[in-house]
Amino acid sequence: MPNRRNHERLKTRAGRWLRFVSAPAVLLAAWEALALADYVNPLFFPPPSRLALEAVRMAASGELGAQIGATLHRTVAAFLAGSLAGLACGIVMGGFRWLHEALEPLIAAVYATPKLTLLPILMLILGVNEAARVAVPALSCFLLLAIHGFDAVRSIQKDYVELAKNYGLTRLMRLRRVYLPAAVPQVFTGIRLAFGQALVLTISVEIVSSDSGLGNMIWTAWQTFSTEQLYIGVFAAAALGIASLVGLRRLERKLAPWHEPHAEGIL
Amino acid sequence: MRLTCSNLSVSFGRRNCPIPALRNVSFTVGEGEFVAVIGPSGCGKTTLLRCLAGLERVHSGKVSYECGGGDRPPRILMVFQEHGVLPWLTVLENAALGLEAQGVPKRAREERARRLLARLGLGGRERAYPHQLSLGMKQRVAVARSFLCAPDVLLMDEPFAALDAQTRLKLQHELLALWQERRCNVVFVTHDVDEAILLSDRIIVLSAAPGTVTGEYSVGLPRPREAGMMLSQAFTSLKSALYAQLGFEGSQTCRTAEIMKG
Ligand SMILES: Nc1ncnc2c1ncn2[C@@H]1O[C@H](COP(=O)(O)OP(=O)(O)OP(=O)(O)O)[C@@H](O)[C@H]1O
Ligand SMILES: [Mg+2]
Numbered sequence: 345m346p347n348r349r350n351h352e353r354l355k356t357r358a359g360r361w362l363r364f365v366s367a368p369a370v371l372l373a374a375w376e377a378l379a380l381a382d383y384v385n386p387l388f389f390p391p392p393s394r395l396a397l398e399a400v401r402m403a404a405s406g407e408l409g410a411q412i413g414a415t416l417h418r419t420v421a422a423f424l425a426g427s428l429a430g431l432a433c434g435i436v437m438g439g440f441r442w443l444h445e446a447l448e449p450l451i452a453a454v455y456a457t458p459k460l461t462l463l464p465i466l467m468l469i470l471g472v473n474e475a476a477r478v479a480v481p482a483l484s485c486f487l488l489l490a491i492h493g494f495d496a497v498r499s500i501q502k503d504y505v506e507l508a509k510n511y512g513l514t515r516l517m518r519l520r521r522v523y524l525p526a527a528v529p530q531v532f533t534g535i536r537l538a539f540g541q542a543l544v545l546t547i548s549v550e551i552v553s554s555d556s557g558l559g560n561m562i563w564t565a566w567q568t569f570s571t572e573q574l575y576i577g578v579f580a581a582a583a584l585g586i587a588s589l590v591g592l593r594r595l596e597r598k599l600a601p602w603h604e605p606h607a608e609g610i611l
Numbered sequence: 612m613r614l615t616c617s618n619l620s621v622s623f624g625r626r627n628c629p630i631p632a633l634r635n636v637s638f639t640v641g642e643g644e645f646v647a648v649i650g651p652s653g654c655g656k657t658t659l660l661r662c663l664a665g666l667e668r669v670h671s672g673k674v675s676y677e678c679g680g681g682d683r684p685p686r687i688l689m690v691f692q693e694h695g696v697l698p699w700l701t702v703l704e705n706a707a708l709g710l711e712a713q714g715v716p717k718r719a720r721e722e723r724a725r726r727l728l729a730r731l732g733l734g735g736r737e738r739a740y741p742h743q744l745s746l747g748m749k750q751r752v753a754v755a756r757s758f759l760c761a762p763d764v765l766l767m768d769e770p771f772a773a774l775d776a777q778t779r780l781k782l783q784h785e786l787l788a789l790w791q792e793r794r795c796n797v798v799f800v801t802h803d804v805d806e807a808i809l810l811s812d813r814i815i816v817l818s819a820a821p822g823t824v825t826g827e828y829s830v831g832l833p834r835p836r837e838a839g840m841m842l843s844q845a846f847t848s849l850k851s852a853l854y855a856q857l858g859f860e861g862s863q864t865c866r867t868a869e870i871m872k873g
Contacts, residue, residue, distance in 0.1 A: 503694035506666050510689050511760065512712040521708070525699035602699045602740040 390572050395579075398572040412580055414556040415546055419584075422478045423542040426485025427535060433486070434493020434534075444494060455487045459541075460548050467553075477554060481545035485538040492534025496527035528600045532592070539588050547581055558584075612678055612685060612763045612796055614640040614663070619672035621658055622821075631821035632658045635672070638815050638824060640764075643794035647807035649853070650817030656800040657692055659822065660766045663798060664689045676764070685763040692768035692800075695753035696741045702728065703737035705752050709760035720759075727755045731785055746773040751782065758789050764796045771806065780838055783810060787836055804853050808846055809836055816856050826856045 372392045378384045379391035386394075402408040437444040454462075459480050466483075470476040500523060508518045550559025558577050565573035596603070619636040622629035632655040640646045650656055661667040663674055664687050676685045688709070696705045703724055704711075710720035725737060731751045741749055750770045757765055771779045787810060790797060801807050807814050808830055816826040828849060832840050840846055 501694055503691065504697055507689075507691060507695065507697070508708075510664055510666065510687075511709040511756070512686075513708070514712070517712060521700070521711075522697065525697075528699075600699065602701075602742065 388571060390575065395572055395575050399576050399579075402573070402576065408576070408580065411556065411558050411561045411577070412584070415543075415550065415558040415581075416584065418474075418478055418550075418557065419481065419539075419542045419546045422481035422546060423485050423539050425478075426482035426542070427489045427538050430486035430489030430538075431493040431531065431534075434490040434495075435497055437490065437494045438497025447490075451487055451490060454483070455491070459484045459545055460552070463549060463552060472553070477546075477549045480549050481542040484541045484545055488538040488541060489531070489534045492530055492537075493527075496530035496534075497523070499530065500526045525600070525602075528596070529603050532596045532600070536589065536592050539592060540585065543581070543585055543588065612676060613642055614764055614796055614798075615673075615675045615677070616659075616663065617673050617675075619659070619662060619674065620670050621655070621662060621667060622670060633662070634821040634823045636817075636822065636824055637672075638827065640796045640798060643796060644813065645790060645797045645799065645811045647799045647801060647811035647814045648817060649801055649804060649807050649814060649857070650822055651819050651857070652802065654817045654820050655822035656802075656817065657768055659817075660689060660768050660798065660800055663687065663764070663766055678763075686760060687764045687766065688757045688760055688762040690750075690753045690757050690765070690767040690770050692770075692772075696749045698741050700740075701737065702733060702739050702741070702744070702752050705741070706755040706759065709756050713760065723759055724755065727759060728752070731755055731782070747771075747775075747778055747782075750774070754782075754786065758793070761793065762795050764798070767797065767799045769800055769802065772802070779806070784838075786810070787834075791835065804850055804857070805841060808832070808849055808853070809838070809841065814853065816853065828853065828856075 375384075375389065376391045376393060379386045379389055390398075399408065433447075437447060462483065463476065463480050466479045467476045470479060504522050504526065505518065508522045513521060547557065547559040547562075550557035551563045552559075554560045558581050562574055562577035562581075565571070565577060616639070617637045619633055620631070621633040622631040624630040636655075636659060638646070648656055648659065658667060662669055665674075666689075676687070678685055697708070700708065703721055706724040706728055707715075707720040710723065711717075715723075725734075728734060728737060728751075731754065733748060733751055733755070736744070736748070741752070744752070750773065754767075754770055757767075771782055774782065783806065797811075799807070799810060811830055814828045814830060815824055816828070817823065818825045830849065831845055832843070
């Protein structure tokens with residue numbers, strides 16, 4: 345019997361993967377067919393097979409890896425610095441109501457501003473350098489984690505804290521056994537959003553002002569009309585987005601195995 | 612240990628328009644006594660237990676514990692009606708949480724928790740998380756946790772309300788057995804008259820909100836109690852007295868029947 349059950353699980357899993365890749369696959373196949381049949385201008389829309397060959401060439405020469413590496417490096421740096429500071433800020437705000445009241449309008453204002461518009465100002469402050477480029481995505485991460493960290497602290501069930509007190513847990517034990525685990529899911533919502541924003545903003549900043557990274561690669565490709573590289577850059581960015589989402593979700597499942605699973609997804 | 616509650620009053624709401632929840636509640640729980648509290652929903656039973664546990668601000672009146680010469684502060688533990696288990700801890704960790712707070716080493720506390728969980732019918736589910744359990748199973752985890760801590764006073768808030776009759780009987784039996792082994796004072800809140808009689812030495816009846824004590828009944832049944840006693844004369848006469856006290860007299864039943872007829 346276990347064999348049969350395994351088989352069925354495999355089947356549903358395979359089925360989910362199939363559905364997952366089917367839409368992009370159909371799209372790519374249609375694209376390929378249209379380009380090969382000259383229905384669309386291959387100069388504007390080079391067939392995916394040619395993109396794949398070019399991607400392999402760029403990967404082999406180390407060019408693609410270098411650009412992805414540069415973008416990832418900035419993204420991760422901004423994400424870590426911004427998120428950690430933001431989380432700390434959110435938790436402190438959760439502990440002191442007056443601080444939250446004082447900072448809330450500021451946070452709301454900056455949150456509503458398109459972050460890229462702050463790049464020139466940050467460059468005036470920090471200079472035209474790497475720090476200013478990373479500061480834009482970092483700021484976004486900071487705000488997201490400040491907001492979600494605050495919510496996480498605030499939305500902890502009072503009942504659980506009372507239970508812990510009633511059973512004599514010390515302050516430190518309460519932190520470890522109640523506050524931290526209770527905050528994980530909400531904080532992770534913030535973390536997922538923050539990483540996505542960090543990636544988007546890093547690439548946007550690279551388009552505007554940088555000589556490396558996927559954003560720079562895409563913009564240079566546009567200006568030199570190397571459409572193949574243009575598409576490869578966009579696909580690489582999308583792949584990074586998906587990979588980070590999968591990785592973070594796995595991490596969350598490891599950190600909060602008790603959290604009721606969301607609708608079963610493929611990632 | 613002797614628990615005295617005298618002239619306890621609690622209200623909620625704003626200061627200028629308070630909503631009373633308890634009014635002048637007085638009773639005592641003697642050494643090793645099992646007291647049941649019954650009353651309609653919303654009459655303040657949970658509030659009363661929270662006062663006894665020191666979780667609620669008491670507006671007037673007093674709750675006091677007289678220790679029999681012990682040097683440590685009394686251990687007053689609550690089995691909560693809702694949110695009684697921490698969702699991020701496994702069944703085993705939840706059950707052993709109180710022992711962990713007392714500083715019992717991991718190996719020892721898990722061994723003790725495992726044994727009690729097995730007794731309460733949760734053997735083999737130690738690694739499960741609460742979201743994988745039924746409501747009744749979660750309540751059993753909470754009961755296990757409280758008994759493992761060797762409480763002086765155990766406050767139980769409708770722990771078996773969500774169970775089917777069969778499981779409930781079994782757990783009532785286990786609860787009595789555990790209590791018989793380690794006599795602590797118990798204040799057991801329930802809205803089930805049968806349960807109150809079957810388990811307790813004394814029953815305190817609260818009125819509808821704001822709750823006040825409207826009656827106290829001694830349960831004369833011998834111990835150990837058995838389910839078969841529910842058919843005895845003593846049981847049924849006490850039961851009808853309690854129903855009358857709660858306001859389900861013949862006249863009222865008739866009136867309800869009339870309303871339902873239209
Ligand atoms: N934190 C609170 N704030 C305001 N009102 C409250 C609060 N807690 C309880 N009350 C009110 O006090 C009254 C008694 O509530 P309590 O929870 O003690 O009832 P209960 O007897 O336990 O009911 P049940 O049998 O349904 O559990 C209710 O009217 C309730 O609305
Ligand atoms: Mg209640």
